[in-house]
Structure formats: structure tokens, C-alpha cells
Amino acid sequence: MATTEQTLKPLTRDEVAKHNKQGDLWIIVDSIVYDLSKFGAMHPGGIGVLLDEEVAGQDATTVFYGLHRSEVLLRPQYQRLKIGQIEGEKPLIKHMKPGDISRVPYAEPTWLTPEFKSPYFKESHRALQKVMRKFVDEVIYPDAQACEESGKRASKEVLEAMAETNLNAMRLGPGKHLHGRELFGGVVKGEEFDYFHELVINQEVARMGARGYGDGLNAGMVIGLPPVLNFGQEPLRSKVVEEVFSGQKVISLAISEAFAGSDVANLKTTATKSEDGKYWTINGTKKWISGGMHSDYFVSPLKTEGGLTAFLVPRGEGVETKQIKTSYSTAAGTAYITFDNVKIPAENMLGPEDGGLLVILSNFNHERWVMCCASARSSRMVVEECLKWAAQREVFGRPLLAQAVIRAKFASMIAKVEAIQAWLESVTYQMNNMTYKEQSRNLAGQIAFLKMQSTRFAGEIADDAVNIFGGRGLTKTGMGKFIEQFQRTQKFDAILGGAEEVLGDLGVRQA
Numbered sequence: 001m002a003t004t005e006q007t008l009k010p011l012t013r014d015e016v017a018k019h020n021k022q023g024d025l026w027i028i029v030d031s032i033v034y035d036l037s038k039f040g041a042m043h044p045g046g047i048g049v050l051l052d053e054e055v056a057g058q059d060a061t062t063v064f065y066g067l068h069r070s071e072v073l074l075r076p077q078y079q080r081l082k083i084g085q086i087e088g089e090k091p092l093i094k095h096m097k098p099g100d101i102s103r104v105p106y107a108e109p110t111w112l113t114p115e116f117k118s119p120y121f122k123e124s125h126r127a128l129q130k131v132m133r134k135f136v137d138e139v140i141y142p143d144a145q146a147c148e149e150s151g152k153r154a155s156k157e158v159l160e161a162m163a164e165t166n167l168n169a170m171r172l173g174p175g176k177h178l179h180g181r182e183l184f185g186g187v188v189k190g191e192e193f194d195y196f197h198e199l200v201i202n203q204e205v206a207r208m209g210a211r212g213y214g215d216g217l218n219a220g221m222v223i224g225l226p227p228v229l230n231f232g233q234e235p236l237r238s239k240v241v242e243e244v245f246s247g248q249k250v251i252s253l254a255i256s257e258a259f260a261g262s263d264v265a266n267l268k269t270t271a272t273k274s275e276d277g278k279y280w281t282i283n284g285t286k287k288w289i290s291g292g293m294h295s296d297y298f299v300s301p302l303k304t305e306g307g308l309t310a311f312l313v314p315r316g317e318g319v320e321t322k323q324i325k326t327s328y329s330t331a332a333g334t335a336y337i338t339f340d341n342v343k344i345p346a347e348n349m350l351g352p353e354d355g356g357l358l359v360i361l362s363n364f365n366h367e368r369w370v371m372c373c374a375s376a377r378s379s380r381m382v383v384e385e386c387l388k389w390a391a392q393r394e395v396f397g398r399p400l401l402a403q404a405v406i407r408a409k410f411a412s413m414i415a416k417v418e419a420i421q422a423w424l425e426s427v428t429y430q431m432n433n434m435t436y437k438e439q440s441r442n443l444a445g446q447i448a449f450l451k452m453q454s455t456r457f458a459g460e461i462a463d464d465a466v467n468i469f470g471g472r473g474l475t476k477t478g479m480g481k482f483i484e485q486f487q488r489t490q491k492f493d494a495i496l497g498g499a500e501e502v503l504g505d506l507g508v509r510q511a
């Protein structure tokens with residue numbers, strides 16, 4: 001039966017030392033005594049290491065933290081191994097509780113660090129951050145970790161909780177669609193929701209450390225729903241928006257094809273108008289569609305007589321989706337889509353006929369900015385993981401952090417995450433103070449450069465992080481699991497939403 005902290009029996013180090021053999025094995029970790037007599041044989045690291053004379057019956061705190069993530073001990077099956085506490089001693093290691101702010105240096109952006117002031121974040125941003133951190137820690141994170149591994153889509157419970165708090169609506173950013181809505185139980189008013197509130201949401205969600213699952217978690221909605229919201233025809237527009245916000249239906253943006261990715265103007269999939277103009281027939285394919293496997297609706301720019309036209313295509317006869325296996329989890333639901341003589345009513349057209357390029361381009365800045373928020377936050381999480389590891393890991397008789405060559409890596413990693421966050425906050429401030437038209441005119445280049453640089457830095461940070469973690473940075477479980485995940489998936493940010501080179505060039509041309 002689980003033993004609570006209050007009922008732990010006081011023990012002396014001498015008493016513990018007597019239990020130092022196979023079948024009768026105790027150890028001390030951070031003042032708590034664990035009985036490993038039975039568990040020893042099942043220990044993932046083997047029984048041998050536990051029988052070492054410096055471990056069996058001894059204080060194994062340092063060696064334990066040099067090999068395990070601290071939350072290992074919080075798992076219920078290991079909590080049950082606790083049998084006592086060393087008399088007069090208390091645990092020194094403080095485990096993070098859901099919603100906690102990290103105390104590791106540079107683990108949080110400066111606006112969440114008590115000593116620093118920020119001109120941008122007000123009370124309502126801070127209040128939203130608090131509830132959002134707890135929500136991610138308690139609701140999203142456990143599901144994310146399980147599904148990233150199993151490859152399954154986000155659970156119904158998580159999707160329902162997101163709809164209930166109005167998180168789906170908030171992820172589309174500020175706008176009339178939020179007016180009058182109860183956001184996270186009223187923590188912020190829909191009318192006052194701005195891009196800094198959205199930044200908070202994007203960055204808290206990015207902390208779940210599961211890139212594939214993240215793309216499957218309604219990321220398709222963030223980029224697929226705006227064309228419906230801004231260019232859809234009533235009553236279809238309101239129907240689809242509500243279905244998606246309430247979590248009943250899933251939508252994704254289907255632009256890329258095997259023939260064209262960032263080169264949107266050269267798409268090949270066609271839509272042909274019927275003679276009476278009442279419906280369109282769609283033929284062709286779409287590739288790498290995030291969330292496509294889970295989607296009920298696809299927003300697609302299609303080739304029409306005079307250019308591109310955007311359409312809302314419901315899943316139905318003639319629409320087929322096949323899973324594409326990429327280097328991140330199939331929880332992302334990345335799809336190859338075939339449209340085979342799919343007939344849709346003219347009311348499903350989004351924006352003017354042959355005016356689809358504008359409809360699609362109109363959300364690109366926002367999409368890229370969302371990706372910058374996430375990339376900056378996940379890079380920062382990697383820095384936190386590395387700092388924790390380098391402080392607890394001993395090599396050549398000293399903590400890893402005592403090696404100058406490792407500190408030099410940290411200098412470069414920390415400078416990168418700080419620079420990107422500061423630039424991101426500055427761009428976000430401009431977004432808050434410019435009309436949509438001004439943003440399109442003035443910020444496309446800034447955001448393109450910001451995304452290009454965020455993902456360049458993420459790549460360099462991933463590289464340094466793996467070298468700091470060694471083999472563990474290439475191992476899917478244990479200490480380095482987030483580093484392994486990050487180094488394998490950071491490239492998605494560098495490609496999706498516009499490849500680095502395309503964005504850099506866009507920025508220069510916009511100058």
C-alpha cells in the first residue's frame with residue numbers, strides 16, 4: 001500500500017545499511033528510504049547496479065540523479081517503494097507541481113522571472129498563463145506523452161476539455177469570434193484578448209514536449225479555420241466555426257502537394273465548375289496534411305480557370321486519406337489526400353472565384369508567428385533540460401557544468417533563446433498595435449526572418465543539446481527523452497509554414 005510522507009517511519013542510516021543484499025535491499029534517495037527487495041529484479045537498469053557496495057543500504061542520491069529523471073520517483077508504482085525517512089532529515093529536492101514556474105535559470109522567459117519587469121504583459125496575461133500552465137501540466141501533458149509514443153490521436157477527454165475552456169477559439173487569436181465567450185472560466189474577457197494572450201497560450205502548449213501530438217492537437221484548426229471564419233459564406237460559415245470550436249468536428253489546411261510545397265502558385269489539384277454553376281468537381285491530391293487523418297473538413301486552394309480558388313471540402317464520397325509516416329509521431333495524423341471526382345456545392349467556396357491565393361496568403365503571417373512562439377518555447381525547454389542534466393551529472397569527478405567547454409555551449413544556447421524571445425515579443429507588440437492591413441504590409445518580412453532565425457537557432461540548440469546528453473540524447477526513454485524528441489522533430493518548424501530559405505528570401509524582397 002502507498003505510504004504517505006506523514007506516515008513514513010523514522011529510520012537511521014545504520015538501520016538502512018543492514019539491508020544491503022539481494023532480496024533484502026534498501027536505499028536512501030534524498031532522505032527517503034526505498035525498499036527495493038522485490039523491485040530490484042525488475043529494475044530497468046538491472047539488479048547488479050543496485051547491489052554495488054556504494055548503493056545497497058547506502059545514500060544513493062547523487063548516483064540516482066545522475067541516471068534518472070527526478071519525476072521517476074513520483075510514479076505511483078515507485079511511490080509504493082517508500083518505507084521510511086532518515087531521522088531528522090528532510091528532502092532537499094523540490095519536485096515541480098502542476099502549474100509551477102521553473103526555478104532553473106533561463107527556463108522561463110524574463111517576464112515570468114520575478115526579478116524582471118516587462119512592458120508587455122499585464123495582469124490578465126499573467127492570470128491566463130497561470131491557468132494555462134496548470135491545464136497543460138494536468139490535462140494535456142500526460143496524454144501528449146502517451147500518444148506521442150503510441151501514435152494515437154489526442155484523447156476525447158483532452159479535446160473536450162479544450163473545447164470547454166474555449167481554448168480552440170483562443171488559438172485563432174484576437175477577434176470578434178471571442179467576443180462574449182467565457183475564456184478559461186472568465187480569466188480574460190474575449191474583448192480584451194490580444195496577441196500577448198495568444199502568445200501565452202502558444203508557448204504554454206509548446207511545453208508539452210511532443211511535437212507530433214502537438215500538430216495533431218487541432219493545429220490544423222489554427223491554420224485551416226481562419227479562411228472559413230474570414231471568407232466563408234453564411235450559414236455554412238457559422239455552422240463550421242461552431243462545430244470546430246466545440247470540438248465536434250476537426251478541420252485542416254490542405255495546401256501542399258507532391259508537386260508543390262512552399263510554391264503555392266504552382267498547385268495542380270483542380271476544381272471544375274458545373275454548367276449551372278451550382279457545384280464544383282475536385283480532382284487531385286494533397287500531401288503532408290497535418291491532422292488530415294482526423295479531419296472532417298479540409299480547406300484547400302484548388303486550380304480553377306483563372307487562378308486558384310479556396311474551398312471548404314467536407315470528408316465524403318471521393319475523399320480518401322492515407323497516413324504518411326514521418327519522423328515524428330503518427331499522433332500528428334499527417335495525411336496524403338486523394339480527391340476523386342469530389343462534388344461540393346458552390347456555397348463551399350471561400351472568397352472570390354480565382355481569388356484563392358489571397359485567401360490562403362492572408363493567414364500566413366499569423367501561422368508563422370504561431371510557429372515562432374512554439375519554436376522559441378521548445379528551444380527554451382531544451383536549455384532547461386540541459387541545465388538540469390549538466391548540474392546533476394558527474395563526469396571525470398565533477399558536475400558536467402564545471403567543464404568550460406559545456407558552459408560555452410550554454411552561453412550560445414541561452415543567448416539564442418533570449419534573443420528570439422525578445423524579438424518575438426517586439427513583433428507581437430507591433431501586431432497588437434497595427435491593423436490587419438498594416439501588419440500585412442509591414443510585418444511579413446519581420447515574421448519571415450523571425451521564423452527563419454528561430455528554426456536556425458533551434459537546429460543549433462538541438463545539436464549542442466545532443467552533444468551535452470551524449471547517447472541519452474539519442475534515446476527515446478529516460479533522461480534524454482525530450483532532447484531525442486527535439487533533435488528528431490525540430491526540422492518540422494524549419495519546413496512547415498515556409499522553408500527557411502523561402503522565408504529569408506521573402507524577407508529580403510519585402511525590404
Ligand code: HEM
Pocket residue numbers: 027029034036043044045046049050055060063064067068069072073078081472477478479
Ligand atoms: C527508487 C529507486 C529506483 C527506481 C524507482 C529506479 C527506476 C528506474 C527506471 C524507471 C529506469 C528506466 C529509465 C528511466 O525511466 O529513467 C532506471 C534506469 C536505470 N537505473 Fe534506476 N531506479 C532506482 C534506483 C537506482 C539506483 C540507486 C541506481 C544506481 C546505480 C540505478 C541505476 C540505474 C541505471 C544504470 C539505469 C539505466 C539508465 C540509462 O539507461 O540511462 N537505479 N531506473
